[in-house]
Amino acid sequence: MAESENNQRLHLYPRERLQTVAVVASMVGGAQGFFSGVKMSSLRYLTENAHRLPRTVGGWYFYHKKKNYIMLLSGFKNAATLAVKYSLGVSAFLGLEAGLDYARNSTDFFNTTVVGAVFSYAYGSLKHMTRVQKWNYVKKGSLLALCYGLAQDAMIYSRGGHVWYTKYAASTNNLQL
Template identity: 25%
Template sequence: MAVHEPSMAEALNLAQPAAESRLSMPTPIRIPVSGFVGFSIGSTLGLIHGSRIAQLQFRAEHAHKMPTSTTGWYLYHKSKNYHTMFGGMREAIRMGSRLGFWTLLAFGLESTVDRYRGKTDFLSTVLSSVSVAGAFSLWNRFSLPTAARTAKYGLLFGLAYGGMQDVVGLARGRPVSYVEFFRRKFRSASNLEEQRQV
C-alpha cells in the first residue's frame, strides 16, 4: 500500500479554501505579500522624506558658496539633484526595511497566534498588534508614556484591522469563533424558550 506524500501546496497549506483564510490568501502567501507591501510603503515614505532632508542639507552646506555663473548654477543643481537622489534612496532602503520587518513580524505573529488558538478572529490580530507595539517600544527604548501611546495605537489598529477582517470573513462565509459562540448561545436560549411554550 502506497503512502500518500503531501504535495508542496498541501505542505504549505496552500490548498486552504480562500473563504477560510485571512484576506482570502493562504498564510504562506499572505505573510511575504504583507512584508512586501510594508517594504513598498516604507520605501515610498523614506524616498520622500530622505530626498527632502538631503536637499535641505545640501542647501545648508552650500549656502556660503553660491555660484555666480551659469555653468556654476548648472553644476550646483546637478550636484544637488545627485545628493537628493542618493539621500532619498538611502532613506528609502532604511525605512522600507524597517517597516517591512515590523510588518512581517506582526503578520507572522498573528498567524502563529491563530494556529496556537485554533481560531481565526480579531483577538489574534489584537494580541499580535499589541505585542509588536511593545517590542517596537522596547527596541527604540521609548519612555513609559510614549510606550503606552504606542501600545494604545497597536490596540486600536488591532481592533480596527481585526474587526475588518472578521466582517469580510463573515461576508465570505468564514466561521468566526465569537460570532459562532453568540449564535449557539442565542439558539440554545431560543430552543429553551420554545420548549417551555410547548
C-alpha cells in the same frame, strides 16, 4: 491547518499573505523613503552650501547637477533602508499573527489584538519611551489592532467563513424580555 480559503485572513493562506504583504510594504516603504530622503538631502545641501552660492550661470549649473546627484543618492539609500524596515516589521506582525492563529487553532480578532499589543510594547521599549508613553502607545496599538482584527473577521464572515463569536451574536436575537 486545513481550513477553507473563506476562513483565511485577507482571503490568502499565511504563506502567500506574508509574501504579498512583505512586497507591498517594501514598495510603500521604498517610495516613502525615497521622497523623504530626497527632500531632506535637498535641504541639507542648501544649508551646507548657503555661504558659497554660485555667482555665474555655469556655477549654478554645476551646483544643481551636484545637488541632484546627492539628492538621488540619499533618496535611494533612504528608500532601501525604509523598504527593509517596513517589510520586516509587517512580515513579523503578520507572521506572529499567523503563528497565534495556528497555536490557538482559531482565526479571530483576539490574535490580532495580542500581536498589536506585543508589537507596540516592543516598539516603545526599542525607542526607550517612558512608562507613561509606552502605556499610551500600547493602548493605541491594541485599539488599532482590535479594529484591524474585527475588520478581518467581518471580511471572513461576509465571505461565508466561520467566525466563532457570530453564532453567539445570532442566538441573542431570540431573547425575550
